[in-house]
Amino acid sequence: GGYIAPRWPGAGSDGQQFHLDLTVADLDAAHEGVLKLGATLLDAGEPGRSWRVYADPAGHPFCLCAC
Numbered sequence: 001g002g003y004i005a006p007r008w009p010g011a012g013s014d015g016q017q018f019h020l021d022l023t024v025a026d027l028d029a030a031h032e033g034v035l036k037l038g039a040t041l042l043d044a045g046e047p048g049r050s051w052r053v054y055a056d057p058a059g060h061p062f063c064l065c066a067c
Helices: 027-036
Strands: 020-024 040-043 051-055 061-066
Touching: 020 027, 027 040, 027 051, 027 061
Parallel strands: 020 061
Antiparallel strands: 040 051, 051 061
């Protein structure tokens, strides 16, 4: 009990323990894959940006970055 998922942005004050930046060859394919696994898109940015921010099912933020 008592678990509070981190928030992004500003996750530092809400218990964020780490942040992963994952490099992928195909950002759109990886996007679909992480959504199927339960991730939530937090920030897609402007069209054409080479990275996107997600939260895993527990609320921890991570990024997918095109190589």
